[in-house]
Amino acid sequence: MKKISFLIKLNKEGKLQEVEPSDKIKDAYIQRSNESLSSAKTLLKVGNLKDAVALSYYSMYHCILAALFRIGIKCENHTASIILLKEVFGIDNSKIAKAKSERIDKQYYVDFTVNQEEVSNSIIIAEGFIAEVNDLIATLNEAKIKIYRERAVRML
Numbered sequence: 001m002k003k004i005s006f007l008i009k010l011n012k013e014g015k016l017q018e019v020e021p022s023d024k025i026k027d028a029y030i031q032r033s034n035e036s037l038s039s040a041k042t043l044l045k046v047g048n049l050k051d052a053v054a055l056s057y058y059s060m061y062h063c064i065l066a067a068l069f070r071i072g073i074k075c076e077n078h079t080a081s082i083i084l085l086k087e088v089f090g091i092d093n094s095k096i097a098k099a100k101s102e103r104i105d106k107q108y109y110v111d112f113t114v115n116q117e118e119v120s121n122s123i124i125i126a127e128g129f130i131a132e133v134n135d136l137i138a139t140l141n142e143a144k145i146k147i148y149r150e151r152a153v154r155m156l
Helices: 002-012 023-046 049-071 078-089 094-108 116-139 142-155
Strands: 016-018 073-075
Touching: 002 016, 002 078, 002 142, 016 142, 023 049, 023 116, 049 073, 049 078, 049 094, 049 116, 049 142, 073 078, 078 094, 078 142, 094 116
Parallel strands: none
Antiparallel strands: 016 073
């Protein structure tokens, strides 16, 4: 119930809305996801570990946004997007929730450290997560879009 009232509040604020499904926006977010993942890998190689953690998370987050836009849902809140992943699509959101927490710790607080192995693992997790969400997106036909969209709209 707490999740639903949070989503309703965001809808009233205009941060979570029903929109026309958009392949164009979906494709743009998939591109951003790919770019963020590629950048995370590059940053790992040059030793910029904290930013690599952040971009690993963003690669996952942009992939969720792609799936949501494909069914006609615009969400401007990270937590809500993660909730919708599970509640609408039935995809386990624990990996992205952990990645979000790690990103916040590494980006905003100076007393957290990170090593190459942790970053490498976060990139591997992001790759698997992105593959799972991209597989979902690839299977979306008009009937599935309608079902997922109706599920999402019921929560607004």
